[in-house]
Amino acid sequence: MTTSVVKGLYNSPNGDRWALCRDQSGKLVVSHQPNHASGGRASEIGVEAFLSQPRSGPEHQALIEALAHLDAGQSNSETKKHSEDKLFRALGHAVARCWKNLPQGIQEDLFEAAVALEGETIRQQLAIYLHGKREHTVDTAQPRAMPEPDSLGG
Secondary structure, eight states: OOEEEEEEEEEOTTSOEEEEEEETTSOEEEEEEOOGGGTOOOEEEEHHHHHHSSOOOHHHHHHHHHHHHHHHHOOOHHHHHHHHHHHHHHHHHHHHHHGGGSOHHHHHHHHHHHHHHHOGGGHHHHHHHHHTTOHHHHHHTSOOOOOOOOTTOO
């Protein structure tokens, strides 16, 4: 598979080399070039799979650092936009899941910020959706019996 090197990650004392690369589809992968003496074959593995491996050597630490700084030097604006959209979606899902636990003032600020970003046309639909996410709003929406006023005024 043809890849382009994004950043060299780590060169071990025995001659093994790791690099962060982008495959033909644009996906980030880790390329491992073993030393000649080991006779091993070069390999590529997806970043997520590489980081999920139980070992955490210096090549793993170098990858984590490279990923943290990747956005700053990223030349592919489409990939950066995709990453940002993914983060916004994740944050939006997290806010929706935690909505009922947020203080009312924070809920109102987030609601108005969302309307400001998407426009007034979303206001009613968003209000209906979030209404079901607020426990205290759902509770207060239940009809309650009103006590009859005392005819004697007291």
